[in-house]
Amino acid sequence: MIGRLPLDEQLGALREVLSRNDVLVEVLARAATLDLPRWYLTAGCLFQTVWNVVTGRPPTHGIKDYDVFYFDDGDLSWEAEDRAIQAGREVFADLPAEVEIRNEARVHLWYEEKFGVPCPPYASTEAAIDSFAATTCCLGVRLERDGRWRVYAPHGLSDVFNLVVRPNPVLAPRAVYEAKAARWREQWPELSVLEWPGSSGVVAGPGD
Template identity: 25%
Template sequence: MNILKNKAEILDSFRENPDMMAILTIIRNLGLKDSWLAAGSVRNFIWNLLSDKSPFDCETDVDVIFFNPDISYEETLLLEKKLREDFPQYQWELKNQVYMHQHSPHTAPYTSSRDAMSKYPERCTAVGLRLNEESDFELYAPYGLEDILNFQVRPTPHFLENEDRMELYQTRLSKKNWQEKWKNLIFKNP
């Protein structure tokens, strides 16, 4: 099993992967406000790397998020369609976080992509990565990287504070079947 010891080693692993660098460059070049490669795209890459699997899995969704109140839901769908046409080798999922609070019960509208990521269901999923204009990485992990590095799955504080969200969390975990792919996952529920 690979052991990643710190943020620098994680970022080096992304930089050394041609698919991830292509994806991050495409996202940056889209020019969407507050855009990130997020959630399972980042988490799964790290888990695969730690599990001695091919880090990039072409079957995994490429979760691209951004935050722009001036882009409608319909326009977002058109942008996603264009991404899929222009780069069909990737499984693009493009989500404007302006609208995504509607999928989380009793949640106020998000104020940014970072705010949205901090309110994802699992702490290990609350992570984003992007390339800035200087081609330097920006990594956002509001709960740190320990859960990802230790294969721990547990709810974020946002989900813990509401019974309806926790029900959604449990349903989500039962549908994901992550333990089939990553045998050493540890599920920590309160």
């Protein structure tokens, strides 16, 4: 199993697997032309592509959008973020997918209103990725100028390849994690979903 390989071999496997998603590869290439500061393609489009390949589904199955995060704390106005969003709409216009661009330096300005808990200002794009509701989601990839893939995976890749969804109780509330996990298991019933800390501790796995 890929999830039991040494990390360097898992990184090679990650690139090979993600490269099967033609839309993802094209988003990476086009995002690199936008010159967004400290950007990553992140979240569902990455780990869901892995889930699809591991379970024999089409690489784009169940992926609702492609999230591009960047970090610019020099201008926290909505107008500056919107300029990046509009530039992205032009670059990604002909792709058969929705690409969402967000400045993670601004998240603290709207997070509490949307999710009901305050969010301290992030210090980097990586810090934003660190706060996803599940550690399995904490993954980012970008294409460097020399063509190399830069991968940020603070919790490693084993859970991603092993179809394990593990809670990350650092910011998002339990309800957000459980709602996401339930939605994912509808699309990928093979997932093993670990319970939120302090609950029963039972693993919800395939067939449960």
